[in-house]
Amino acid sequence: MSEVTEQTQTETTGKTVTIPDGVVLLVMNRGQEQVPNAFALIGTRAKDKKCIRIAGGCKGLDEEGKTNMLEFFRHGFAGYAGIAFSGGTRTLTDDGKMDPMVTDIPGIIAENNEGVIALGTAPRTGQFTLQGESVFTLDQYGTIANPSMAAILLVQNGAEGLLDWDGDVDVYFEAMKNWEQHADFQNAIISYNGGGVTETEVRKGIKVGWPTILVKGSGRFTDQLIEEYENGETPKNVHVVEIGNAEALNQILQELDFIG
């Protein structure tokens, strides 16, 4: 038994598949097409009919900041049992370890809460390749398909066309709208740090009317938006929690009926 544990520990790298059944479903989609059945249906495996998209980035965060981010979400989502949704990538360090990003948050939430389904989307921004021991790699920088997710929807602009980093936004919004309109799901967005793409998706989510939680102190766009609202009027569906205050995040999720 101890040998198995030891082996698991030594083999666990940033590339290791951590989804419980060991299989990450990769689904390809052309931007203008409908959300594929496979991806739409796999979301319904979640115990509760809730979906939270975690938008944002990690620019400016050091290793400690990234670790704190994961812990913040790990504790803030205690008791959650819906879809945990984000970008579908994973970034690796030079020695093959996981460099934690926002896209690793759904996997952390799923690992700690029974009934959660971690899902991701990613635009095809580079050439897909199989590298090393057949690791599915999304671009020339070594970004890989996140192995902690149950399924990843890869969005491409036709077989030969590339997309920008916002190339999956319309498709993932369509997926969330499908879950909401046809499968009785409730949607929400959380914004953490982030740049231009995050701005597009968060403003879009607020406009659609979904509850949106902004994490104050996480940096860049999210803090700019909070400042903008502090100097003007905050939409009714926007909520703010302080960075690091996992209890407050959990409380808001309970009040919004996403946990409980």
Added chain:
Amino acid sequence: METRNNIIPSLYVKTKGESTAQVSLKLTTAPTKWIVRVTGGCGYMSPQDGEHLIETFSSAFSGYKGSLIFGGTQMRDRDTNEVVCGITEVVPAIQANNPEVVSLGIIAKCSDINITNRGLIISDNNDDKYITFCHPQQNIALIVQKNPDTPSKATETIWDMEYQEAMEIISDLRQFAEMRSLLVSYNGGKTTEKEILATAQKGWPILLVKGSGRITDQYATDISFLSRHPHVHTCENNSYAIRNVLIKIGLINNSSNIIKLKKTS
């Protein structure tokens, strides 16, 4: 379309091969993760047999809370507008007693479709005593066409589209939404046979009702077929026998006797 029990069917039209994510998602909203496909026909059945069929299934499925897929049509007498008690009345009858059920009717487009003040007409041949309507009591009606440009014509290939579409939807629900499925077959002819064989080949559970007639009877008593497909169940043609199988496979709860069952034979 006429409605009963406050159900207004959502109508979708799709060309064979297109994605049906919205329809499939709707089927996941039922409280339990079961999908039952009811297939077959009513060949050589009297009106009394038809009434028996409805009563039998209605009682057997009491307490069911999953999804149902059926043919999606309703036959009515051209002159009297009276509904013919056929296999496509089974699912609406189950749903009438179990309001949490989500029903999907799949209709193969076999002729021009007309919207009239009597309902959505799927088939209306002046030589025929009956007119076929889109059934007004279902949550979703999915009309499947070969393609938008090919003139509609009732052929065997067209009829096959219904079960093929049902199997595609069930396959996705089983694989991606972790739902369980059951094909219930009653009576039926050539197309029903294809569906039984294709479903058996996939290893999905089937219930063949003995004594219901024609092709279902043939396979329900085919020892060789049954021994090759252990996931195929058979039962007598009464509500107790059907219900026992449903309880045995976990489709309904033993304690969910909401209405008094009538023993029919």
